[in-house]
Amino acid sequence: MELIGTLGQYIQTKRLAARFHTRQELAGWQEKQVQKLLRYVLPRSPFYRERLGSVQLDEWRTMAPIEKREMMEHFDRLNTAGIKRDEALRVAEEAEETRDFTLKIGEVTVGLSSGTSGSRGIFLVGPKERVRWAGAVLAKALPGPLWEKQRVAFFLRANSNLYTSVKRKRLQFAFFDLLISPEEHVARLQEYQPTILVAPPSMLRLLAVAKQEGSFEIRPDKVISVAEVLDPIDEEVIRQAFGGPVHQIYQCTEGFLAATCEHGTLHVNEDILVMEKEYLDETKTRFHPIITDFSRYTQPMIRYRLNDVLTERKTPCPCGSVFLALEQIEGRADDVFYFPSAQDAACSAGSGEKLGPFFPDFVRRAVMTASPGIEEYIVRQKSPEQVEVSLVISPAYRREDAEEEVRRKLRREAERQGYVPPAIAFAPYQPPERGRKLRRVERMFQPDER
Numbered sequence: 001m002e003l004i005g006t007l008g009q010y011i012q013t014k015r016l017a018a019r020f021h022t023r024q025e026l027a028g029w030q031e032k033q034v035q036k037l038l039r040y041v042l043p044r045s046p047f048y049r050e051r052l053g054s055v056q057l058d059e060w061r062t063m064a065p066i067e068k069r070e071m072m073e074h075f076d077r078l079n080t081a082g083i084k085r086d087e088a089l090r091v092a093e094e095a096e097e098t099r100d101f102t103l104k105i106g107e108v109t110v111g112l113s114s115g116t117s118g119s120r121g122i123f124l125v126g127p128k129e130r131v132r133w134a135g136a137v138l139a140k141a142l143p144g145p146l147w148e149k150q151r152v153a154f155f156l157r158a159n160s161n162l163y164t165s166v167k168r169k170r171l172q173f174a175f176f177d178l179l180i181s182p183e184e185h186v187a188r189l190q191e192y193q194p195t196i197l198v199a200p201p202s203m204l205r206l207l208a209v210a211k212q213e214g215s216f217e218i219r220p221d222k223v224i225s226v227a228e229v230l231d232p233i234d235e236e237v238i239r240q241a242f243g244g245p246v247h248q249i250y251q252c253t254e255g256f257l258a259a260t261c262e263h264g265t266l267h268v269n270e271d272i273l274v275m276e277k278e279y280l281d282e283t284k285t286r287f288h289p290i291i292t293d294f295s296r297y298t299q300p301m302i303r304y305r306l307n308d309v310l311t312e313r314k315t316p317c318p319c320g321s322v323f324l325a326l327e328q329i330e331g332r333a334d335d336v337f338y339f340p341s342a343q344d345a346a347c348s349a350g351s352g353e354k355l356g357p358f359f360p361d362f363v364r365r366a367v368m369t370a371s372p373g374i375e376e377y378i379v380r381q382k383s384p385e386q387v388e389v390s391l392v393i394s395p396a397y398r399r400e401d402a403e404e405e406v407r408r409k410l411r412r413e414a415e416r417q418g419y420v421p422p423a424i425a426f427a428p429y430q431p432p433e434r435g436r437k438l439r440r441v442e443r444m445f446q447p448d449e450r
Contacts, residue, residue: 005128005131005132005135006131006134006135006138007135007146008135009131009132009134009135009136009139010136010138010146011135012135013135013136013139013140013271014139016271017139017271017321017323020322021322022322023322025322026270026322026323030270030274030294031058033294034060034292034294035057035058035060036294037292037294037297037300037302038052038057038060038302039057040080040297041080041297041300041302044080045077045078045079045080045300046077047074047077047078048078048300048302051063051064060292060302061276061303063302063303064303065290065303065304065305066302066304066305067304067305067307068121068253071121071304072085072121072122075088075122078299078300079124079298079299079300080297080298080299080300081105081106081124081299083105083108083110083124085122087105088105088110088122088124089112089122091103091104091105091110092110092111092112092122093112095110095112096112099177105124107126107127108124108125108126108127108298109124109125109126109130110122110123110124111123111125111253113252113253121253121254122253123253123254123299124299125296125298125299126297126298128297129295129296129297132295133256133295136256136269136271136272136295137249137256138171140259140269141196141222141224141247141249141259142196143195143196143221144221146171147170148170149170149171149195150171150172150195150196151172151174151192151193151194151195151196152171152172152173152174152194152195152196152198153174153176153189153192153194153196153197153198153199153220154173154174154175154176154198154199154226155176155177155178155185155198155199155200155203156175156176156177156178156198156200156226156227174188174192174194176188176189176199178200178203178434179434181434182203182206182207182210185207186210186215186216189207189216189218190216190217193218193219194218194220195220195221195222196221196223196224197218197220197222197223197224197242198224198226199224199225199226200225200226200227200228200437200438201225201228201229201230201234201235201238201246201438202228202234202432202437202438204223204225204234204238204246205234205237207241208237208238208240208241208242209237209241211241211242212240212241219242219243220242222244222247223238223242223244223245223246223247224246224247224248224249225238225246225247225248225249226248226249226251227251227437228437228438228439229329229330229331229335229360229439229440230246230248230329231364232364232368233364233367233368233374233375233376233377233440245264247259247260247264248260248266248329250266250326250329252306254291254293254301254304254306255272255273255291255293255295255296255301256269256272257269257273257275257289258326261317261319261321262319263317263318263319265313265317265319265325265326266326266328266329267317267319267321267323267324267325267326268323268324268325268326269323270323270324271323272293272294272295273292273293273294273295273301274291274292274294275289275290275291275324276289276291276292276303277289277290278305280309280357280359281359284312285311285312285314285327286309286310286311286312286330287309287310288305288306288307288308288309288310288333289305289306289308289310290303290304290305290306291303291304291306292304307332307334308329308330308331308332308333309329309330309331309332309335309336309359309360310326310328310329310330311326311327311328311329311330311361312325312326312327313325313326313327314327328361330359330360330361331360331439331441334442334443335360335441335442335443336357336358336359336360336443337357337358337359337360337363337381337387337441337443338356338357338358338381338384338443338447339355339356339358339384339414339419339421339422340354340355340385340419340420341354341355341356341418341419341420342415342418342419342420343418355384355447356417356419358413358414358417358419360441362413362417363379363410363441364440364441365413366406366409366410366413367379367389367406367409367410370402370405370406370408370409371393371397371401371402371405371406372397373393373394373396373397373398373402374391374392374393374394374402374406375392375393375394376391376392376429377389377390377391377392377429377440378390378429378430378439378440378441378442379440379441379442380442380443380444381422381442381443381444381445382445383445384422384445384447385420385422385423386422386423386425387410387422387423387424387425388424388425388426388427389403389406389410389424389425389426389427390426390427390428390429390430391403391406391426391429392429403426406424407424410422410424411424
């Protein structure tokens with residue numbers, strides 16, 4: 001039955017991609033899907049029933065958004081399967097500890113997010129949702145038709161019934177545990193010869209370097225970046241090593257949110273969810289997404305605000321899809337730096353000034369354009385006045401020159417935006433611990449309104 005359901009969802013996903021010719025057509029169809037979801041959820045979820053109140057179903061957008069903290073706090077009353085948070089957490093932690101990811105509660109898959117944003121999240125996925133997810137992922141990620149043989153190698157912190165549920169005779173899946181050293185994976189990859197390679201960009205880069213050094217030889221038809229922000233400095237290394245574009249799947253605890261088309265454009269999966277935009281700048285380019293996933297019934301995500309910072313693409317994609325296109329995923333809200341306003345600082349003699357946002361893309365561009373000798377970097381904001389930079393510099397370039405140019409560009413960009421330029425300090429480069437996500441741009445403090 002799972003095979004039939006997966007195939008059905010695969011076909012439906014392919015058809016939906018070509019069905020909508022205007023945004024208005026898509027919006028009307030989405031509205032019907034959301035109201036169908038609400039009719040199922042409201043009798044079974046006291047949290048959402050109280051949250052929506054007495055308003056009509058077609059007024060669901062008036063419901064106040066929720067975030068991860070509220071979801072976890074009200075977990076028992078939010079999910080529709082009657083699963084308690086403590087039980088779900090116990091099963092998820094046992095799976096993490098034993099590395100046995102087949103554990104479920106009844107028929108419900110339980111997973112645990114990595115918690116790099118400061119708080120862990122639990123996700124629940126029912127059997128029908130697993131099938132729908134599998135069909136949608138296959139339709140959007142496979143480089144060819146479903147009946148072609150494929151060998152997928154995916155590197156993740158944790159395996160899941162979600163991934164193993166798509167395994168078929170002509171579609172092989174091999175899980176590579178991120179907690180194991182990359183060196184141990186090389187021989188296995190050489191033997192497996194994946195046609196599709198899926199991994200966080202930090203791992204893809206390590207594999208790319210190993211391939212360039214001749215440690216192993218694989219030629220995947222498709223390389224897909226997941227779990228971390230794909231930084232351009234890593235994308236170029238990966239692209240050169242594997243000889244093709246680096247595709248992306250934007251997925252997290254909250255759902256399967258977006259995937260790249262054949263042109264490499266990241267499109268929101270608007271056949272699965274509604275994405276509202278909470279704009280962060282006057283140009284209405286950057287925004288926090290507020291998602292309503294009408295494919296998830298066990299753990300509903302209705303008007304759920306993510307702290308990711310997304311950049312909207314303003315030009316149409318050549319593929320012709322009406323689905324929302326993204327220029328990039330800049331990072332999370334806590335990747336946005338905050339600097340004091342130069343005008344406020346001058347007026348208040350250095351005290352009481354307000355802080356304003358400095359988006360991750362400006363940090364990346366300042367570093368990447370500073371020197372062609374910069375191979376890797378991490379930039380952390382320690383305080384409103386202090387930024388720490390760690391660089392890996394090619395031996396062919398002088399470190400002093402690269403560091404000075406990074407300092408100059410970061411300070412100049414801050415000044416250009418009307419901020420007091422920060423002090424820039426340099427520290428040795430330390431890659432993240434095994435199993436932890438790489439964050440090339442990170443703020444280390446909570447901004448306060450001063």
